[in-house]
Structure formats: C-alpha cells, structure tokens
Amino acid sequence: MKKLLIGLLIFLVVGCTLSDKKDYVNEQEVFSFANDINTDITINKYTIYGRFFNLEGETDINSNLTLVLKNNDKEIEYPIYREENKTKFTTNEKINDGINLESIEEGTYVVLLKSNEEYYNLKDASGKNYKELEYYTITCNKKNYKITISFENILDKSYLILTCKETKLPNDIYDIVIDPGHGGVDVGAISGKYKESTINLEYSLLLKEELESLGLKIKLTRNGDTDIYNYGEKGRVSIPYKSKAKLLLSIHLNSANLNVGNGGIEVYIPSNSNLNFAKSIASQVVENTSTIYSKNSSCRVEKGVYLRTLTKSDLEELENDAKKDGYTPYERATTNSTYYYMLRETGGVVTGAYIDGRNPKKPGNPYYNSNHGCESYLVELGYLSSSTNLNILLSEKEKYVEAIVEAIKEELKNGC
Ligand SMILES: [Zn+2]
Known part of the structure; x- marks a missing residue:
C-alpha cells in the first residue's frame, strides 16, 4: 500500500511538472502551420545578453533572409545580418542589440527563418546542450513577464520555442x-x-x-x-x-x-x-x-x-x-x-x-x-x-x- 502511494505521488509530481512545462504541446493551433515549414537551418550559438536575444548560424539560402517569431495570430520579423556571399548569419551587429526581449508580447512562438514567404526550422548544432534560457522582463508598472527559450520536441520534431507569460518576479531575480x-x-x-x-x-x-x-x-x-x-x-x-x-x-x-x-x-x-x-x-x-x-x-x-x-x-x-x-x-x-x-x-x-x-x-x-x-x-x-x-x-x-x-x-x- 505504501509503495502504491509513493508510486502515485511520483506519478502526480512528474505528471504535473511535465504538463506545466509543455503546456503548449497540446495547443495544436500554435503549430497549425507546421506542415509549411521547410528543412532545418543550423544554429551554432544562441544567447541572451542584457535585454537581447540573439543567434548565429549558417545557411546557403542567400536571398531576403529574416528571422520570425511566429504563431497563428502573429508574426514578428527581425533583420538578419551577414556579409555578402557568406553563409554565416547573425541577428545582431553589436552585442547590445538584436531581438529586444522587453518588447515581446505574451504568447508562445516558434522561432523560424523566412525567405521569400518560405519558413525554415532551426536546428541546434551548438553542441553545448545549453539549459533552457530564462529571462524576466524589467519591472514595469509592478508587472513582470517570464520568457523561456529552448529547443523542444513537438510532434516528433525539434523546434526553437519562445514563450512569454506574466509572472511574479522571484525573490532572487533583479532588474x-x-x-x-x-x-x-x-x-x-x-x-x-x-x-x-x-x-x-x-x-x-x-x-x-x-x-x-x-x-x-x-x-x-x-x-x-x-x-x-x-x-x-x-x-x-x-x-x-x-x-x-x-x-x-x-x-x-x-x-x-x-x-x-x-x-x-x-x-x-x-x-x-x-x-x-x-x-x-x-x-x-x-x-x-x-x-x-x-x-x-x-x-x-x-x-x-x-x-x-x-x-x-x-x-x-x-x-x-x-x-x-x-x-x-x-x-x-x-x-x-x-x-x-x-x-x-x-x-x-x-x-x-x-x-x-x-x-x-x-x-x-x-x-x-x-x-x-x-x-x-x-x-x-x-x-x-x-x-x-x-x-x-x-x-x-x-x-x-x-x-x-x-x-x-x-x-x-x-x-x-
Ligand atoms: Zn576603482
């Protein structure tokens, strides 16, 4: 009986943690465009510095490349920088520039590259096994949002997912x-x-x-x-x-x-x-x-x-x-x-x-x-x-x- 109770407890704790973390997996509507996403583009590095999220990678696609945060309601576009005829690209020119996390609206997004109306998924080749990035927005009108960025397996495929949700600022987190x-x-x-x-x-x-x-x-x-x-x-x-x-x-x-x-x-x-x-x-x-x-x-x-x-x-x-x-x-x-x-x-x-x-x-x-x-x-x-x-x-x-x-x-x- 005792064993059964412990088993049930473990099941509940693990179950709750999983369902809390992967909330959006069931929100199929976020990924209703999944079938329109093309082959993977390699990311070598993804970082947060101050308020800025940035990534760098490599691709042969050389026309009109942009980065998008996409879900069914929204698509936010950011510029991509690279030297002419070079495969290496970045989302910033200076370290304190790029995707300003303070301006992201609440929601769940897939981070994709876009070229001529085609979407490309990102593949993590950093080899660093970075932990999930956790960012808390700067306190504004007593409000804070938590942003998480990580590669997640959804529907048997790995996507770079960004979520932004209102939260209470933990005691040990500062602006x-x-x-x-x-x-x-x-x-x-x-x-x-x-x-x-x-x-x-x-x-x-x-x-x-x-x-x-x-x-x-x-x-x-x-x-x-x-x-x-x-x-x-x-x-x-x-x-x-x-x-x-x-x-x-x-x-x-x-x-x-x-x-x-x-x-x-x-x-x-x-x-x-x-x-x-x-x-x-x-x-x-x-x-x-x-x-x-x-x-x-x-x-x-x-x-x-x-x-x-x-x-x-x-x-x-x-x-x-x-x-x-x-x-x-x-x-x-x-x-x-x-x-x-x-x-x-x-x-x-x-x-x-x-x-x-x-x-x-x-x-x-x-x-x-x-x-x-x-x-x-x-x-x-x-x-x-x-x-x-x-x-x-x-x-x-x-x-x-x-x-x-x-x-x-x-x-x-x-x-x-
Ligand atoms: Zn001094």
Whole structure:
C-alpha cells in the first residue's frame, strides 16, 4: 500500500511538472502551420545578453533572409545580418542589440527563418546542450513577464520555442545590479581623507534608492564597507548571473599621477558594443552637473566613452602567470578582450569571459561559459586626484545620480 502511494505521488509530481512545462504541446493551433515549414537551418550559438536575444548560424539560402517569431495570430520579423556571399548569419551587429526581449508580447512562438514567404526550422548544432534560457522582463508598472527559450520536441520534431507569460518576479531575480567598486581593505583611489570605496558606496546607495522609487528592483554587490571576492560562486562577477540582471553599472572614481586638469567622466564599455547608453550616461552627467568630459584620450572612442582591451603585453603577463601557477592559459583571451573584469566576466560567452577556474590557486568564474549574461558598464564618475573634480563629486552627488537615473529611464523607455 505504501509503495502504491509513493508510486502515485511520483506519478502526480512528474505528471504535473511535465504538463506545466509543455503546456503548449497540446495547443495544436500554435503549430497549425507546421506542415509549411521547410528543412532545418543550423544554429551554432544562441544567447541572451542584457535585454537581447540573439543567434548565429549558417545557411546557403542567400536571398531576403529574416528571422520570425511566429504563431497563428502573429508574426514578428527581425533583420538578419551577414556579409555578402557568406553563409554565416547573425541577428545582431553589436552585442547590445538584436531581438529586444522587453518588447515581446505574451504568447508562445516558434522561432523560424523566412525567405521569400518560405519558413525554415532551426536546428541546434551548438553542441553545448545549453539549459533552457530564462529571462524576466524589467519591472514595469509592478508587472513582470517570464520568457523561456529552448529547443523542444513537438510532434516528433525539434523546434526553437519562445514563450512569454506574466509572472511574479522571484525573490532572487533583479532588474539592475549596481556595483560600488572596491570595499573593505581594497579602498581603491585615495585623496587625503577621502577613499574611493566609500564615495562609490554612497553614490550606489543613493542610485539604488532613486531607481527603486521608479519601481525597479535593484541589487547591490555590497551594501557596506565590506571585502568581496571578485570570482567564485559568491564573487562580484557571479551576482549579475544569479540575479538574471539586465543591466550592471559598476561605480568607480579615477585617479592619475599625470595632470588631468579638472578631471571628468569616463564610461567604459565592453568590446563590440553599441555606444548609445554609455554616451547617454556621460552626456546626462556633463549636462546636469559641473563636471566635464574627461580630457584623457587613451582608450577613448567618443566623448566620455572608453573601451580598454587587453594589450599584447597584458596577454603575455597572463600566460606567464598561468605557467608559474602550473595551469593552461586562458584560451579565449585575445587583444579584443575587454580589460575590465566586471565588463568581460559578467557577459558569459558574449563578452568572451575567460576566467574559467583552471588556476588551482584562484577561484574562477563559474559562469564563464554561460549563454546568458548581463549588459555591463563601468562608470568612472570623476578624478579623485583633481581637487576641482573631488569638490564637485562631494557637493553634487544628487545631481550626478539624477543624471544617471535619467540616462537609465531613457534607455529603458521601450521596456516601460
Ligand atoms: Zn576603482
């Protein structure tokens, strides 16, 4: 009797889980066009970075190719990018661009390619066995939607399925992560009695408060003057992954031995990014505070926007470190890799995270191979080493924070 009851319980639990997950399998109407779908096109990679879902693959079909999310009611079309006469295609040109998951309407869709009114199914050849992608939309009017993307077997065939459903945001899921740079024994830059770590925290706490008043759910990487590991499961880089954050702002202050005049703002971006959001943060701060665009021209890609990548000598140093510690060097690090770890290690495969924990003496990045990463920026608010800039940083905190909030509001306007 006891065995029978346990058996029944297992049947009920397994049965319920299956029927919950595969809700749409029975919704035949979603796939009433299944017979019109042509042979498979190969997908090598599918990722989420920040708010953007993207995929890349290969096909010989070379005319008018688009990507569609399709069900019986709707068909949403997205552009496909590829070089002329090349078989490789992608759905984005920059990492923070592509299919914006914030604009998907509730429903279940099949992800297909379309060319001259013909539909083509997608076949997963990534060989990565990625887990189901789970995305929570940014809180808007107290509402959130959960989007899942995965290959599912339906009617004996594998399809890439995207579902979007209203949901209650789980406790451990956040919209944005703010990272007050340094902390504890690592104070960062110093000017007289002023420590970078303290000012970073004060700015981050106020930024959190202001964003929360807009209804956004914000997580800080540290709430007090505490030490925090960079890597490992509890490390700084793991927080954006675990919280499935869409945006990360790492807050820092600069310092330089050279004469930097009156200092100024520098916003650092990861490699291959579209500059719009970084430009907007810098320009809002310059317009609404007494600070200026930094005069530092090293790594500058645009007024106030900077991209620092690993140099050949940085790579040599990494290689030597690896040899010394007796492990294989990080194979994915190149001269296009972003220098700052908070930008590089929080985007998974999209930003080329490479700290994979092979170094036995140091904890790694448990998510370095993840196909779901966070869109990250590092903001050097100003120079502690410039007395003019330090005075502005101390006296205009509210104006700075207001300016960053404006840039975030503008960036998320499609989402809310
Ligand atoms: Zn710093």
